[in-house]
Amino acid sequence: HPTTYLNLINGPHPVYECTPQPPLPRKSNCFSFSKNHTTHNQFDKAHINDIKKPRRHRHTSTKGMNPKFLRNQRYARKHNKKNREIASEEE
Numbered sequence: 225h226p227t228t229y230l231n232l233i234n235g236p237h238p239v240y241e242c243t244p245q246p247p248l249p250r251k252s253n254c255f256s257f258s259k260n261h262t263t264h265n266q267f268d269k270a271h272i273n274d275i276k277k278p279r280r281h282r283h284t285s286t287k288g289m290n291p292k293f294l295r296n297q298r299y300a301r302k303h304n305k306k307n308r309e310i311a312s313e314e315e
Contacts, residue, residue: 286294
């Protein structure tokens with residue numbers, strides 16, 4: 225170590241050498257195991273409140289449908305109203 229002003233005042237710092245530690249012995253019944261998911265009791269919980277069918281809505285969502293189909297459907301509905309008015313006038 226080079227001699228510096230701090231070394232003269234405080235004295236030389238000891239050099240600590242890190243020696244590798246031997247691995248600890250592992251028992252044969254130790255596992256690195258963690259449970260992520262279990263279905264225990266889920267069936268019973270579901271049937272306490274009854275499993276119900278999903279509710280059917282009056283109008284299903286058109287989100288993600290074919291735009292060409294939706295455009296045609298829009299025109300068909302528009303002209304269907306006109307046809308109903310004409311049919312009611314004739315009767």
